[in-house]
Amino acid sequence: MNQFLENLRRKTAVLMQGRYGVDQFSAFLSKAALVMMLLSIIDALSFLYSFGLVFLLYSIFRMMSRKFDKRRAENSAYLQLNYRFHVAISEHKTRMQSREDYKYFKCKKCGKLLRVPRGRGKLNVTCPQCGHKMVQKS
Ligand SMILES: [Zn+2]
Structure with a gap:
């Protein structure tokens, strides 16, 4: 064998x-x-x-x-x-x-996934990837 x-x-x-x-x-x-x-x-x-x-x-x-x-x-x-x-x-x-603590959304210009803490009203957000500024409801 x-x-x-x-x-x-x-x-x-x-x-x-x-x-x-x-x-x-x-x-x-x-x-x-x-x-x-x-x-x-x-x-x-x-x-x-x-x-x-x-x-x-x-x-x-x-x-x-x-x-x-x-x-x-x-x-x-x-x-x-x-x-x-x-x-x-x-x-x-x-x-x-983490979806209870953060709201997720995509940058309207480049599509990068971003997040903001929930319950803070409207926030001014700047995309870290492309620099696009937007207002996002949290
Ligand atoms: Zn962007």
């Missing part, structure tokens, strides 16, 4: 030589594929199986790829999106937790 595992390890190492291997994006694709394929057991969600299969094949393709630059660029884009997603979730959470 040990000999079998050692052979398997050696053959895998030879197979993966010069190949890109696993990164965060591939790991995400594999997990997403697994979730979609499991969900496809439900009749109404059976269409997810094909999507899961595509995700899985793409994940394997990426691991076996020899084009490191392209795979790194994809992973970098994925990490950036993932980061932005988590920041957005975190900002939304903060906003929900």
Whole structure:
């Protein structure tokens, strides 16, 4: 058995030589594929199986790829999106937790999200991003 595992390890190492291997994006694709394929057991969600299969094949393709630059660029884009997603979730959470104390609104000129403490009447607000001045009810 040990000999079998050692052979398997050696053959895998030879197979993966010069190949890109696993990164965060591939790991995400594999997990997403697994979730979609499991969900496809439900009749109404059976269409997810094909999507899961595509995700899985793409994940394997990426691991076996020899084009490191392209795979790194994809992973970098994925990490950036993932980061932005988590920041957005975190900002939304903060906003929900403090909405009794602060009124949130967007700058009419640049769209930046701003806040003022509630219950202070009309306030003169200057956007810290673009300098636009506005009057905001608190
Ligand atoms: Zn602004």
